[in-house]
Amino acid sequence: MVKRRISVLGATGSIGTSTLDLLDRAGGAERFEVVALTGARNIAGLAQAARRLRAKVAVTADPARLGDLRDALAGSDVRAEAGPEALLDAAAEPADWTMSAIVGAAGLAPTMRAAANGGTLALANKESLVCAGRLLLDECARARTTLLPADSEHSAIFQCLRGERLAEVERVIITASGGPFRDFTRDQMQDVTPEEAMAHPNWDMGAAISIDSASMFNKALELIEAKYLFDLQAHQIEVLVHRQSIVHSMVGFTDGSIMAQMGPPDMRGAIGYALNYPDRPDLPVERVDFAKLATLDFAAPDPDRFPALRLAERVLAAGGLAGTVLNAAKEEAMHGFLARRVGFLSMADLVEGALDALPCEGEPGDLSSVLEMDAAARSHVREQIS
Numbered sequence: 001m002v003k004r005r006i007s008v009l010g011a012t013g014s015i016g017t018s019t020l021d022l023l024d025r026a027g028g029a030e031r032f033e034v035v036a037l038t039g040a041r042n043i044a045g046l047a048q049a050a051r052r053l054r055a056k057v058a059v060t061a062d063p064a065r066l067g068d069l070r071d072a073l074a075g076s077d078v079r080a081e082a083g084p085e086a087l088l089d090a091a092a093e094p095a096d097w098t099m100s101a102i103v104g105a106a107g108l109a110p111t112m113r114a115a116a117n118g119g120t121l122a123l124a125n126k127e128s129l130v131c132a133g134r135l136l137l138d139e140c141a142r143a144r145t146t147l148l149p150a151d152s153e154h155s156a157i158f159q160c161l162r163g164e165r166l167a168e169v170e171r172v173i174i175t176a177s178g179g180p181f182r183d184f185t186r187d188q189m190q191d192v193t194p195e196e197a198m199a200h201p202n203w204d205m206g207a208a209i210s211i212d213s214a215s216m217f218n219k220a221l222e223l224i225e226a227k228y229l230f231d232l233q234a235h236q237i238e239v240l241v242h243r244q245s246i247v248h249s250m251v252g253f254t255d256g257s258i259m260a261q262m263g264p265p266d267m268r269g270a271i272g273y274a275l276n277y278p279d280r281p282d283l284p285v286e287r288v289d290f291a292k293l294a295t296l297d298f299a300a301p302d303p304d305r306f307p308a309l310r311l312a313e314r315v316l317a318a319g320g321l322a323g324t325v326l327n328a329a330k331e332e333a334m335h336g337f338l339a340r341r342v343g344f345l346s347m348a349d350l351v352e353g354a355l356d357a358l359p360c361e362g363e364p365g366d367l368s369s370v371l372e373m374d375a376a377a378r379s380h381v382r383e384q385i386s
């Protein structure tokens with residue numbers, strides 16, 4: 001049997017390790033030919049996974065850690081590489097299935113490179129679509145790469161659309177847990193700390209996406225992600241707060257019918273769907289017990305406490321480069337929040353200021369104009385913070 005060639009970009013993160021867990025359980029190196037695994041700071045974790053899965057190459061994004069990676073891989077057949085160019089080369093290595101799970105805009109260039117490969121691109125790195133949606137879709141179309149969502153909401157929408165016609169979609173309803181501050185007043189949200197923001201009630205995720213969930217910037221990114229993935233108009237995309245995170249999202253059709261996809265809050269559901277598509281083998285996720293749950297709650301989101309949602313609407317209307325600015329400004333504002341120099345609610349003010357200050361209407365022509373706009377938004381926000 002020919003083994004499926006697999007690469008995991010961001011293999012040491014929350015999505016990365018969940019992906020590796022599924023690969024291990026499905027037979028690991030016996031079943032898959034693992035091409036590239038990439039990470040950044042967690043060298044021990046990267047090397048351990050690369051040895052176990054007999055990867056061809058392991059790459060750390062940090063050039064200063066090449067020596068450590070070489071040491072950690074000594075005596076194995078795994079090639080050690082480091083730095084941004086090596087990361088792009090690893091993404092360009094031919095693979096049948098690539099998981100894009102680097103966090104933030106740092107994932108954009110490697111994701112674009114993987115999109116040029118053909119095969120299947122499983123996308124957890126939503127920032128790629130937010131920053132360069134049109135470019136990424138065009139690249140996938142050009143290279144005949146199948147783009148599959150690995151974000152739980154978008155996997156849900158994708159699953160609801162299976163066998164349906166896009167032209168008969170009236171609306172999509174993206175659910176949001178509401179994060180740890182769902183029931184806080186605006187006043188209470190003013191003084192929350194990074195530690196409080198990182199403690200998500202339902203999902204176990206990386207630091208950045210946990211904070212984004214608390215501010216609902218994660219949902220803002222997901223609205224934009226949905227627009228590109230499913231070719232939707234802004235007015236067709238809704239957000240609904242659903243505290244149990246069981247309904248992962250819903251699709252409403254022109255006849256008033258609604259399809260919902262449900263499952264436990266475990267990313268291995270969405271990742272496994274993308275890994276096995278179109279099959280549905282047994283996955284190691286808990287089964288939902290509705291009698292135990294008893295209720296599923298739904299509520300409208302509050303744009304006063306979660307201004308990120310208003311900013312997303314603005315970006316959906318403006319298009320292309322506005323998404324780049326929103327994401328870059330949000331990442332810089334978050335660094336400020338983590339350094340305790342920016343208040344929790346001020347993150348949205350900084351993003352809004354960047355959208356006001358930078359000319360970002362229209363779609364970008366190429367990746368370098370995206371990266372330029374990303375840099376401009378970052379320096380704008382950094383100036384505001386200092």
Ligand code: NAD
Pocket residue numbers: 009010011012013014015016038039040041042061087100101102103104106107124125126127150151152203204205206207208209267
């Ligand atoms: P994480 O912080 O746990 O892991 C990030 C990965 O990216 C790690 O492997 C890290 O080594 C690597 N990395 C960090 N900085 C890098 C850089 N500058 N260059 C190259 N690699 C770098 O993040 P995560 O929670 O796994 O999220 C990854 C992506 O998946 C994000 O785009 C996130 O929005 C998306 N996502 C995550 C979840 C979740 O449940 N965690 C759900 C949906 C979508």
Ligand code: MG
Pocket residue numbers: 151152153222
């Ligand atoms: Mg999500």
